[in-house]
Amino acid sequence: MILGADVGGTFTDLVLVDGDRLTTAKIPTSEVQSDAIASGIDQMAGGRPIDVFVHGTTVATNTLLERSGARTALVTDDGFEDVIEIGRQDRPSLYDPYDDRPKPLVNRTDRHGVSDSDAAVAVGEASAIAIALVAGHERADDERQIAARLRELGFDGPISLSSTVAPEFREYERTSTTVLNAYLTPGTSRYLSAMEDTLVATERLKRMAVMRSSGGLISPEAAATLPASILLSGPAGGVIATAAFAGRTGHSRVVSFDMGGTSTDVCRIDAGGYDVSYEREIAGYACRLPSAGVHTVGAGGGSLAWIDAGGSLRVGPQSAGANPGPACYGRGETKATVTDANVVLGRIAPDARLGGTLAIDRTLAVQAMEPLAEALGITVDAAARGILAIAEEVMAGAIRTVSIEQGADPRGAYLYAFGGAGGLHATALARSLGMAGVVVPPHCGVFSALGLLLAPPRSELAQSIFVTGDDLSAAVAVADALASEASIALEEAGHIAGTVRFTVDVRYIGQSHEIGVPWSRDESMAVISQRFHDVHMQRNGFARSEDPTEIVTIRCTAEGTPGLSLDDLTFQSVGDGPPSSSRVIGTRHGDAEAMVLPRESLAEGTVIDGPAIIEESEATTFVDIGERAVVTSDGSMEVSW
């Protein structure tokens, strides 16, 4: 019996799999996060212990956003103490002198420059230390020696080394990642051990694993020493679940589309694989640890509509958030949101209850829309349509970012829609981008939690090394060392390292943009170069196949077996939910009578011609005029036109 729990700001999503039986729950997130999970286990597991509990957590993210991490000291080379503050020296906004860079996580008095690695450093009140020499990626011994000296001097808190956390060459990004890691370590470590202790001590579970930003699982102990690797733990679950469903259906090119209240996450998945990104900024701080190539835009159901000084209708980036939420929630917001537009057009039921309790008031949505309509000289309906069209353009932009901008054509790909609002906007988006169709998978309200169970245990390591020419012996030596270290890490967490993969970051000599390409350690430089030219051609439209290339970083991934495969589950088409009804809604061709169907009543093979609304707890799907949804054997709805 395995459990996935994805803790969000408002709700904790739970998916439990027992044999081939899957149950889900959505519980308000508790102040102490383990409380909600414990009560979920009590409801769902019938008193038996969970074998493996996979946790998607926002603990590291929240610590960063709330700036509640440890007081952190930085030890670096003498003369380079402020690399962490200067960063890349650019400013976030060209024209806004008030749009400040985030404050460094190490204040000036806690930055210590040393000129030799035996120096005695007094770190004062700091409770975590980051050691990041300018060339730390090739000075691991010196960083270890500094750490040893700090221990001798009596420091017993966590120490993060840049040569361990992110041994890549760019010093600011490496230092920032190392500092982030040190800053997050005490809080994350406390949280995870409290969670594990509470749930294990009360015999609710046997073992726990944590989702990494990259979509692999690590042990709580490993996560506690590398918390910068779980900053994007949440969105990764949705990507993994999408990849699994797409793989089973045979869709080789898909984009995941997770639309919630305040933001929307999209990710491109080709042939079951997704890009892993090493160049992220999280809350303005550079983080060079791997994360699924998810692109997030601040547009969701709660995005506020407004009219700017030039008389143009705008949507977002301000959001009504989870509280007060959209105007129709009746909790004090008076400005119109994307959700209100959906309510005005009847796509969300005027009497819907969110989370089973919160009733929606359509009158409030209309009232919120009126000032906008008046200012624009159009009807309330037209204003609502305008808000949706603009929000959908912002989201289409996000899909372009993960497709066209990376040299991948979205035409012919499928859009996998989930999250509370994904199904409301997916077909309009997919049509505007020329995509092949939309898939709304089952359990789409808790889809990311399901993905947690489908993720493999994984250990990921990297090392920068500059290699030119045909002799790869140095690269092979680094690869072997990384592979051995990664496999040991997996085995220590109780897994068998099933597969070990390498990628190498390659660039044209002299160019400063590298591309990661797969490599097996017996392949020659010529093979690597050809692969690099091919990807360069695909992404950028040209390649310089006669120009010499160089390797700059080697990356290793060791992976075990996921706890769950989709094939372990069977879809039970219930077909006996509440009866269908109908109501008038705003479609793309004006108002029309639409069928309204409860999702749980849909059996395999059911065909639904738009306009139609399919409702389930925490999610709604809109099938427009001219579109047709078919329920497939795994319980997905596949929409085409």
Next chain:
Amino acid sequence: MVSVDPIVLEIMRNQLSSIAKDMGIVLRNTSFSPNIKERVDCSAAVFTPDGEMLAQAEHIPVHLGSMPASVRAVMDVFGSAPEQGVQYAVNDPFAGGTHLNDLTLVRPVHVGGDVVAWVGNRAHHADVGGEAPGSMPAHATTVGQEGIIVPPMIASRDGVWSDEFLVPFLEATRTPAERRGDLSAQVGANEAGALRLGALIGEHSGGDFGSIAGALLSYGEKRMAAAIAALPDGASSFTDFMEWKGDLVPISVTVRVSGSELTADFTASADQVAGNINAVRAVTRSCLSYAVRVATDPSIPATGGAHRPLELITRPGSIVEAQAPVAVAAGNVETSQRIADVLLGALAQFAPDRVPAASQGTMNNVLIGNDTFAYYETVAGGQGARPKRDGQSGIQTGMTNTRNTPITSLVAHYPFEITRYRLRKNSGGEGAFSGGDGIERGIRFLEPSTLSLMGERRSTSPWGLAGGGDGSSGEDWLITSSGDRVRLDAKCTVEVEPGDELVVLTPGGGGWGSGSGVAT
């Protein structure tokens, strides 16, 4: 004017911005030089058939207000019905450029045989020939000494380079392989932009897009007019100085606000000088666009329409409207900072709660090279303190926003090492809110090289506001291998030997408000 659905307008605005952004990404990802990929010294934009800017990728302020001049200069030479599949190059500061390093490539976008738009991008080439590596020789008096001049000309046709452009350009530069790589990236970026823009416009009929473009320009105009109307009417003058061979050269502006119109009159500024600190009018125009946004509403879209409520008055032959063939390399990178300073100084009278004290006011250009390499960087400094907030330290301000190149990447590719890179403590001006600190950067040379410096605020200081103190002036030192410390002129070209170390101390920002350190 035909009225355009406000919703269609907002969608098109997003799409055009996204096309400009895409072009910038292609340019960065495919360029060869650290200067473009790491430092992002480049910009991209979309224009109307008349060369008015419709959308931009936010990169470098001094590029953006001046790029429309490049499109217009091409039209002046080739007419308003250019050939299909052709890309044009220009860097001539007196015909669409700003200084020679910045090479702009523009490309018309055709639908059904008609020009419906232009796309363009500008990139800083680290060396374009001239009398010192990096192409900013301190002693230059005419533009011909600063490198190769590219008047508007055909750069490529259907993806094939025009030898008339490429051969002399590559012959002129000290680093032809790197230049060729960057040029390919520039061409590729325009092709990518043209492809998407053509498809987008094709979805609308040509006439529709014309009225959409018109509405977008008029939208920008409305936003700017609303921002100016929020300022009180009146006039305010401000003068500040460029440092030139021991003299101070005044730049003076009078800003007048009347209703929703703003005039910036630079007539009283000094004549152009026999040196390279002269700015062409396109640079001054960029500064005006920049300063008004900073002082009012930073979110005004940077379209040609937004410039309509702004009137710029300059005097031909003055330091803010240089005439051929005077040298101009520093006009773009140094004088532009002072022009922005005087504009903000004058605008502070209209928006005292918004305008910061003076920021470092220089780009601290450092150029190093010999026959085998050309390296260029600008070093950040202190931001001026804001009303109710300290200035930030070690950050790019004003007309540039280029990044640094990672030290670990520099030492792998160039014959020098970095000896220090840290904040210059207490260099920000005092006040109720302190100016940001400048930077201390040290470079030790490993090969005989030519070093050019191009900096400002070495004898003058970034001013404080509302009683705040001035920021510290910058300093440049050469510490020779024998241990001698030599104060360098901030505008110099010198030969350096292995073991010599350059130390640049960049200025701090001015303070804001009297008193000191009273944080609220």
